[in-house]
Amino acid sequence: xxxxxxxxxxxxxxxxxxxxxxxxxxxxxxxxxxxxxxxxxxxxxxxxxxxxxxxxxxxxxxxxxxxxxxxxxxxxxxxxxxxxxxxxxxxxxxxxxxxxxxxxxxxxxxxxxxxxxxxxxxxxxxxxxxxxxxxxxxxxxxxxxxxxxxxxxxxxxxxxxxxxxxxxxxxxxxxxxxxxxxxxxxxxxxxxxxxxxxxxxxxxxxxxxxxxxxxxxxxxxxxxxxxxxxxxxxxxxxxxxxxxxxxxxxxxxxxxxxxxxxxxxxxxxxxxxxxxxxxxxxxxxxxxxxxxxxxxxxxxxxxxxxxxxxxxxxxxxxxxxxxxxxxxxxxxxxxxxxxxxxxxxxxxxxxxxxxxxxxxxxxxxxxxxxxxxxxxxxxxxxxxxxxxxxxxxxxxxxxxxxxxxxxxxxxxxxxxxxxxxxxxxxxxxxxxxx
Numbered sequence: 409x410x411x412x413x414x415x416x417x418x419x420x421x422x423x424x425x426x427x428x429x430x431x432x433x434x435x436x437x438x439x440x441x442x443x444x445x446x447x448x449x450x451x452x453x454x455x456x457x458x459x460x461x462x463x464x465x466x467x468x469x470x471x472x473x474x475x476x477x478x479x480x481x482x483x484x485x486x487x488x489x490x491x492x493x494x495x496x497x498x499x500x501x502x503x504x505x506x507x508x509x510x511x512x513x514x515x516x517x518x519x520x521x522x523x524x525x526x527x528x529x530x531x532x533x534x535x536x537x538x539x540x541x542x543x544x545x546x547x548x549x550x551x552x553x554x555x556x557x558x559x560x561x562x563x564x565x566x567x568x569x570x571x572x573x574x575x576x577x578x579x580x581x582x583x584x585x586x587x588x589x590x591x592x593x594x595x596x597x598x599x600x601x602x603x604x605x606x607x608x609x610x611x612x613x614x615x616x617x618x619x620x621x622x623x624x625x626x627x628x629x630x631x632x633x634x635x636x637x638x639x640x641x642x643x644x645x646x647x648x649x650x651x652x653x654x655x656x657x658x659x660x661x662x663x664x665x666x667x668x669x670x671x672x673x674x675x676x677x678x679x680x681x682x683x684x685x686x687x688x689x690x691x692x693x694x695x696x697x698x699x700x701x702x703x704x705x706x707x708x709x710x711x712x713x714x715x716x717x718x719x720x721x722x723x724x725x726x727x728x729x730x731x732x733x734x735x736x737x738x739x740x741x742x743x744x745x746x747x748x749x750x751x752x753x754x755x756x757x758x759x760x761x762x763x764x765x766x767x768x769x770x771x772x773x774x775x776x777x778x779x780x781x782x783x784x785x786x787x788x789x790x791x792x793x794x795x796x797x798x799x800x801x802x803x804x805x806x807x808x809x810x811x812x813x814x815x816x817x818x819x820x821x822x823x824x825x826x827x828x829x830x831x832x833x834x835x836x837x838x839x840x841x842x
Contacts, residue, residue: 434816436671436772437470443671445472445488446642448721449479449635450677453783455515455796457484457675458508459803459828460776464673465508467804467820468811471501474669475568476582476641478634481675482570482604483553487511489568489585490561514556515800518791524549525611546602546611553602562597563588567667570604571634571641575613580637582644592616603631635717640724642674645771646731647756666758669771674728675803676777678721683729688718691781710784728773731755735770776810778802801828 437443445464447457461484464470473493477485491507494500518524525544562568567586574581583600584591592600596616603614615628634641645666678688690702690711702708734755757768782802783795804824811817 435468435470435811436774436815437464437468441670441772442473442668443470443673444474444476444645444666444669445485446640446645446672446674447475447477447481447485448640448674448676448678448724449481449633450639451480452791452795453677453778453799454480454484455799456677456778456803456806457481458511458515459800459805459824460675460807461488461803462508462512462800462827463804463807463811463820463824465501466505467823468807468817469501470673471497471504472673473566474666475566476570476644477568477604478571478639478641479605481641481677482601482634483557484511485568485570486553486557486562486601487514490558490565492564493566510556512800514552515796518796519793521791522548524552524791544611546606549605550602553598557598557601559594559597569641569644570601571638572600572604573632573634573636575608575630575632578636580634582634582641600631604634606631607633608636635720637720638724639717639721640674640676640728642672642724642728643731645669645672645758646728647758649753649756668758668760670759670769671772671774672728673774674725674776675807676721676725676775678718678777679779679781680722680725680775680777683726683733686722688715689781691784707784714784725775732757732770732773735768739769774810774814776803776807778806779809797828801825804828 445461447454450456457480465472472488475485475489477483488504488507488511491500491504494503525546525548562585567584569582569584571580571582573579583597585594585597588594590597599614599616603616606613613630613632616631618627618629681687702711734753735757738753757771759769759771761767761769782798801824804827805821808820808824812819
């Protein structure tokens with residue numbers, strides 16, 4: 409599946425970004441900091457992430473130097489991480505802006521669920537009654553990945569991590585691709601990327617040899633969606649520690665150390681109001697906007713599953729805030745001291761203090777999430793063009809709201825509406841012509 413053409417639009421990006429940089433002195437993306445982009449899982453709501461990334465990169469001038477994702481967030485992150493880095497800040501940003509446009513184009517190109525999956529005939533019955541392994545065939549998703557993520561471009565791109573679950577022992581792992589090296593055989597990386605989006609039973613889990621040998625000589629592993637354990641791959645950006653005077657033990661989620669980073673931009677695909685929030689309202693229904701009771705069994709089941717799946721999502725975000733708050737507390741209480749804190753300190757970041765490499769600072773964290781839930785769990789694999797267009801716009805507006813609220817920047821909501829409303833008018837015109 410080819411990306412939507414963006415010729416003409418890309419040529420004006422550097423000028424637009426130059427204006428943004430010149431007029432937004434508080435913009436956190438123009439101060440020379442290194443930042444990571446972390447993308448959660450969420451099926452069709454990956455379009456929300458694409459809209460948010462478009463706003464951050466193309467409209468606000470944010471460059472990103474490190475990428476991580478799980479499930480659909482892994483696919484989005486892989487598309488973006490192919491942008492070649494450059495010591496020239498303008499060139500580096502333009503490269504990422506090009507990939508951000510391509511990511512939006514990819515989402516706009518989806519016409520329906522058949523672009524991602526094919527339903528097996530009587531798949532549910534075959535699985536429940538006769539023990540078939542999967543309800544769907546995800547071969548179309550494989551083709552999307554192969555068409556839009558190239559190993560040669562990843563090798564020339566930026567550090568990338570994707571989260572997967574090894575089904576045999578249900579352990580979570582992060583697979584890293586950095587430069588020409590990978591923590592798994594490089595030729596297998598795209599298989600892991602595909603596996604990161606495969607929920608057991610929904611599709612057949614791939615069998616991936618654990619060594620780069622002939623399949624019959626290497627032990628194959630069933631690999632599944634990382635969101636079985638984590639939905640936001642953020643905790644590998646922190647380290648669990650013993651004594652401060654000793655090197656920290658990296659958490660089990662991390663396969664290798666990150667480079668030095670000062671900012672984390674996290675995009676989640678479910679509503680979340682901040683630390684301590686455990687509410688998950690029933691999705692808005694235009695037919696019953698004020699309902700408080702759900703009586704239809706399928707809706708009850710769908711929301712129950714959604715609440716269960718939302719638990720690791722919130723756990724990841726709560727752990728992120730807790731770890732960063734501990735680093736904030738240490739900075740306020742002890743400042744930049746070379747003396748170890750008695751008893752050690754439980755956590756470090758990869759935002760290392762220039763004065764003392766054994767100590768680290770808290771990150772600047774920007775978290776972008778939807779204001780409200782508008783997509784039911786049953787919609788996540790629908791890949792409806794109408795829903796995708798709305799998610800793109802919602803993501804752009806949510807990123808704009810974050811940049812206003814947290815960093816005091818002027819609103820660019822009209823720019824979001826102009827960009828994505830134009831796409832809605834174009835599709836409406838195509839339908840009318842038919």
